[in-house]
Amino acid sequence: MTTTPRRYHITTFGCQMNKADSERMAGILDNMGLISSDDPNEANIILYNTCTIRDNAEQKVYSYLGRQAKRKHQQPDLTLIVAGCVAQQEGEALLRRVPELDLVMGPQHANRLQDLLEQVFNGNQVVATEPIHIVEDITKPRRDSKVTAWVNIIYGCNEHCTYCVVPGVRGREQSRYPEAIRAEMEELGRQSYPEITLLGQNIDAYGRDLPGVTAEGRNKHTFTDLLYYVHDVPGVERIRFATSH
Structure with a gap:
C-alpha cells in the first residue's frame, strides 16, 4: 500500500528576510519528501510566514487563517503553521485566537522546522518563540529565482x-x-x-x-x-x- 506524500504551501508576507526564510523552510520540507503546491487548497500543510511591520499584512494573515481553520474542521489532518514575526510577537496568544493552529514559530526557529514538525506529527501543539542561537544554514534553500x-x-x-x-x-x-x-x-x-x-x-x-x-x-x-x-x-x-x- 502506497502513501500519498504530503503537499505543502507557503505564503510569505513582508521583507526580503522573510522571503529568504521561506526559501530555507521550503528546502527543509523538500528534504523531508514533501511536495510543493501552488494551490493552498490542495496542500495538507499550510505555512504562513508573517510580517508584523505592516498592519495590512498582519490582518491578511488572520483572514487567511480563518479560512484554513474552517477547512481544518472538515479535514482534520490539515497542518497549520504560523511562522515569522507575527508568530514571535503573539506567541501562545495565537493559539487562543486560532486554536486550530498546530505550530507557532518565530523567525529564529526557521532552521528547526523539521524537528518542530515531527513534534506536531506526534500529536503535539507546538510554540517555539524562545530566543536561541541560530545555527548555520545547513539546508539547501528552494530558491524562487534562477538569477x-x-x-x-x-x-x-x-x-x-x-x-x-x-x-x-x-x-x-x-x-x-x-x-x-x-x-x-x-x-x-x-x-x-x-x-x-x-x-x-x-x-x-x-x-x-x-x-x-x-x-x-x-x-x-x-x-x-x-x-x-x-x-x-x-x-x-x-x-x-x-x-x-
Whole structure:
C-alpha cells in the first residue's frame, strides 16, 4: 500500500528576510519528501510566514487563517503553521485566537522546522518563540529565482529604534562567519547565479558580535571587510545588500 506524500504551501508576507526564510523552510520540507503546491487548497500543510511591520499584512494573515481553520474542521489532518514575526510577537496568544493552529514559530526557529514538525506529527501543539542561537544554514534553500539569490549574513538588530519592532521579533544581532558566507556564495556561483543579495536587518552591524580585534583595536570582522572578502567569488557578477541602518 502506497502513501500519498504530503503537499505543502507557503505564503510569505513582508521583507526580503522573510522571503529568504521561506526559501530555507521550503528546502527543509523538500528534504523531508514533501511536495510543493501552488494551490493552498490542495496542500495538507499550510505555512504562513508573517510580517508584523505592516498592519495590512498582519490582518491578511488572520483572514487567511480563518479560512484554513474552517477547512481544518472538515479535514482534520490539515497542518497549520504560523511562522515569522507575527508568530514571535503573539506567541501562545495565537493559539487562543486560532486554536486550530498546530505550530507557532518565530523567525529564529526557521532552521528547526523539521524537528518542530515531527513534534506536531506526534500529536503535539507546538510554540517555539524562545530566543536561541541560530545555527548555520545547513539546508539547501528552494530558491524562487534562477538569477538572483538571497544570502543571510546577519540576523536580528540591537538598535531599538522607537518606531521599529524588529529587535523584539527578530532578536539580537547574530552574524555568520565570513567563511560560511563565502562558501554559500561560491556554491551559488557554481550554480550560475550572476547576482547575490546579502541580507540583514541591520547589515551595517555585521561582525560586531563576532570575536576578535585587529592590532589597531577595531572589530576583526566588519561589513567592509566582508565585502572585500567576497567581492571576487567566481561566477558572481553583482553583489547587492539590504538593509542598512
